[in-house]
Amino acid sequence: MTGFSKQWPLWEVFIRGQHGLSHRHVGSLHAVDAESAMKNARDVYTRRNEGVSIWVVEAAQITASSPSDKGPLYEPSESKVYRHPTFFEIPEEVGAM
Amino acid sequence: MSHALFETLLRLGDNTLILGHRVGEWCGIAPVLEEDIALANMALDLIGQTQMWLALAAEIEGKGRSADDLAMLRDAWDFRNVLLVEQPNGDFGQTLMRQFLFDQFHLLQLQALTDSSDQRIAAIAAKAVKEVTYHLERSSDTVIALGDGTSESNSRMQTALNKLWPYAGEMFVTDPIDLESVEAGIIPDPSTLRDAYMDAAEKVFKLAHLAPPEGNFAHSGGKTGFRHSEHLGHLLTQMQWMQRAYPGAQW
Amino acid sequence: MYAQMVKSEATKEDPAMLAAFQARIDAGEKIEPKDWMPEGYRKTLIRQIGQHAHSEIVGQLPEGNWISRAPTLERKAILLAKVQDEAGHGLYLYCAAETLGVSRDELTEMLLDGRMKYSSIFNYPTLTWADMGAVGWLVDGAAIMNQVPLQRTSFGPYARAMVRICKEESFHQRQGFDIMMKMANGTPAQKRMAQDALNRFWYPSLMMFGPSDKDSVHSSQSMAWKIKMNTNDELRQKFVDLTAPQAEFLGLSIPDEKLEWNEDKGGYDFSEPDWNEFYDVIQGNGPCNTDRIEARKAAWNDNAWVRDGMLAHAEKKRIQKEAAQ
Ligand SMILES: [Fe+2]
Ligand SMILES: [Fe+2]
Numbered sequence A: 001m002t003g004f005s006k007q008w009p010l011w012e013v014f015i016r017g018q019h020g021l022s023h024r025h026v027g028s029l030h031a032v033d034a035e036s037a038m039k040n041a042r043d044v045y046t047r048r049n050e051g052v053s054i055w056v057v058e059a060a061q062i063t064a065s066s067p068s069d070k071g072p073l074y075e076p077s078e079s080k081v082y083r084h085p086t087f088f089e090i091p092e093e094v095g096a097m
Numbered sequence B: 001m002s003h004a005l006f007e008t009l010l011r012l013g014d015n016t017l018i019l020g021h022r023v024g025e026w027c028g029i030a031p032v033l034e035e036d037i038a039l040a041n042m043a044l045d046l047i048g049q050t051q052m053w054l055a056l057a058a059e060i061e062g063k064g065r066s067a068d069d070l071a072m073l074r075d076a077w078d079f080r081n082v083l084l085v086e087q088p089n090g091d092f093g094q095t096l097m098r099q100f101l102f103d104q105f106h107l108l109q110l111q112a113l114t115d116s117s118d119q120r121i122a123a124i125a126a127k128a129v130k131e132v133t134y135h136l137e138r139s140s141d142t143v144i145a146l147g148d149g150t151s152e153s154n155s156r157m158q159t160a161l162n163k164l165w166p167y168a169g170e171m172f173v174t175d176p177i178d179l180e181s182v183e184a185g186i187i188p189d190p191s192t193l194r195d196a197y198m199d200a201a202e203k204v205f206k207l208a209h210l211a212p213p214e215g216n217f218a219h220s221g222g223k224t225g226f227r228h229s230e231h232l233g234h235l236l237t238q239m240q241w242m243q244r245a246y247p248g249a250q251w
Numbered sequence C: 001m002y003a004q005m006v007k008s009e010a011t012k013e014d015p016a017m018l019a020a021f022q023a024r025i026d027a028g029e030k031i032e033p034k035d036w037m038p039e040g041y042r043k044t045l046i047r048q049i050g051q052h053a054h055s056e057i058v059g060q061l062p063e064g065n066w067i068s069r070a071p072t073l074e075r076k077a078i079l080l081a082k083v084q085d086e087a088g089h090g091l092y093l094y095c096a097a098e099t100l101g102v103s104r105d106e107l108t109e110m111l112l113d114g115r116m117k118y119s120s121i122f123n124y125p126t127l128t129w130a131d132m133g134a135v136g137w138l139v140d141g142a143a144i145m146n147q148v149p150l151q152r153t154s155f156g157p158y159a160r161a162m163v164r165i166c167k168e169e170s171f172h173q174r175q176g177f178d179i180m181m182k183m184a185n186g187t188p189a190q191k192r193m194a195q196d197a198l199n200r201f202w203y204p205s206l207m208m209f210g211p212s213d214k215d216s217v218h219s220s221q222s223m224a225w226k227i228k229m230n231t232n233d234e235l236r237q238k239f240v241d242l243t244a245p246q247a248e249f250l251g252l253s254i255p256d257e258k259l260e261w262n263e264d265k266g267g268y269d270f271s272e273p274d275w276n277e278f279y280d281v282i283q284g285n286g287p288c289n290t291d292r293i294e295a296r297k298a299a300w301n302d303n304a305w306v307r308d309g310m311l312a313h314a315e316k317k318r319i320q321k322e323a324a325q
């Protein structure tokens, strides 16, 4: 590919939700450094108000950790309610959606 | 209704509307997925702010129009956004430079608006100021990174700054509409935001190894609506297409 | 669905290892990146997850096509949030694939030079606003059929990405159906637009599940590995069974004269899509193949300077920091 020398490093993202649970692995992303990894984590992994505290760790720095196997917590978003399926009233006759 | 208040709200709401529309044009084609998502978040914040500003404008106007009516059914001459925000996206560098130049102004403006004598305006500003603080953090960091990065990214950012800097001055021009709102304690006098803006921008440009072009020339005509750029009309042909083609339909 | 006709790799490892691996899968255990796995399992997963990720990203384009023309501010925000979610899905899936030892950039290059595919559905154009409704309702609806069971897939990172994706998907289908409801109950022009969108997207949506695979060897290996959870025909039937009454509710007609409830099988009878068209599309001759890949290439190549510039800046900062210490 044109001139693209090197891929941005991979980071693992951990988020603590609002219920006082400990930080939990929610996924990964690419970023050039820790500061931008933090920003990207905010943009990618808290779009639905999922968390109040974020940790980012460069994947290369992790030694044999086993990622958690539960899905992230979701909290209702305050202003972007349309992201939630219940925003759309689907008549009962239509069935499950 | 107060004419000045209505115009003031249009200026606020049209800036966020037009910029939000422009930023939304990046969805699906940004340099990396992380940036794609971040730009969409920014556009969503701006559209959300637009809904609040224009809803209040419509309420003040009292003619039964809605925020959507204002967005979708005015022609170019009735728009009150600054010329800066209607400039095309250009390359990613131009988009982020435009964003930085606006965000820095926007943040100073919103910070002052949180003390507005109009409680409704203060409340909208209080919500928006949090979002825009983050926008500025992101756009200034990106301008610095690309200005400092490679010789190519530096020269692209310098080109972007040369092109867009002449559109920055319009944000600080105070006109009679502004003065009326300033006297009522509703908005800050735009000209008083200039010094803080220049200080902040200078710091960013220094870290980015960029220099604004010489001279104080500033384009104008956007916020008064007297003379928009040709770009606005094309933007409106897309944005307003559905409402124009199918008048009165509900979507 | 987003991964069509994924060829599964034959595997030649030690039979005892293979049997132990299969036993883990049969017991419902998750396979994690550091666990031993057959080479065929790894390769098939890369192909499938990669294709799925590419579909999310290319899938941004047909809907992104209408963000600038959404009819109201709220619809604009909803559509933008929806298409943004698809970027997120691509991101989660590329990350899942990366745990298998292939980088996102490598996968991207394989997409751009045609070595990897994406779902046929995204090679169809979005021509009216009703297409935003039809895509959400039918395309996301079809994707969900396949993605919900994949939450239980054997590969941990893939299953976890799917959990996250499925939570976001149901908003997608609902916003699409909501658009269709508004239009189906709207003016004659809106209703006509909604019917037209259904006419154009019905068969391409059925094609999303891929051709009948009951006799395919690849399919049975993938099913044994729990990479593929249902046959294409099962999912297609389920999709039609759920969707037909929804169309009826909307007062729209599915463009299939043979569509009829079959009491004996407890499902609808329906016409197969035109599989020649399907093969044309996956061989590059769909209405939008060229445009889609050109758009992705432009996004990637024209912005290489941005990725390089940001990285160069971070490296300069790091060197400065180290020098200061
Ligand atoms: Fe998706
Ligand atoms: Fe999708």
Ligand SMILES: [Fe+2]
Residues within 6 Å of the ligand: C086, C140, C169, C172
């Ligand atoms: Fe989706």
